[in-house]
Amino acid sequence: QVQLVETEAGGSARLSCTIPDSNFDDSEMAWYRQSPRNGCDVVSATTAAGTTHYASSVKDRFAIFRDNAKNTVDLRMNDLKPENTAGCYCTPKTVIDPCCSGQGTQVTVSP
16 A cells, blocks of 8 residues: 655655665665656665765755664655655665655645
8 A cells, every 4th residue: 555645835744664675784775756757766865874865956855864773764854845746765776666666655745
């Protein structure tokens, strides 16, 4: 079942995923988005060392966190905009088709 997150412009949301991967600690993890406008691209990523990267459109509004003890990756989103509406997927960076990797979370931001 696809998870749904709905909010209005200016709102906040938190996405969380658990990756049952024995190599989680050594893997770069990423949140991807899929939308008609942008296709499938990286929203944010966190390396095994904890270095973070963000798409320019979300920098300073989104924050990614990883917990190696729990194999979780959280994406905290602030000041959401309608253009942030997308299907969101959390996978290791090495996955070939990340936006086809699972059910994902549908984030909908209304004006």
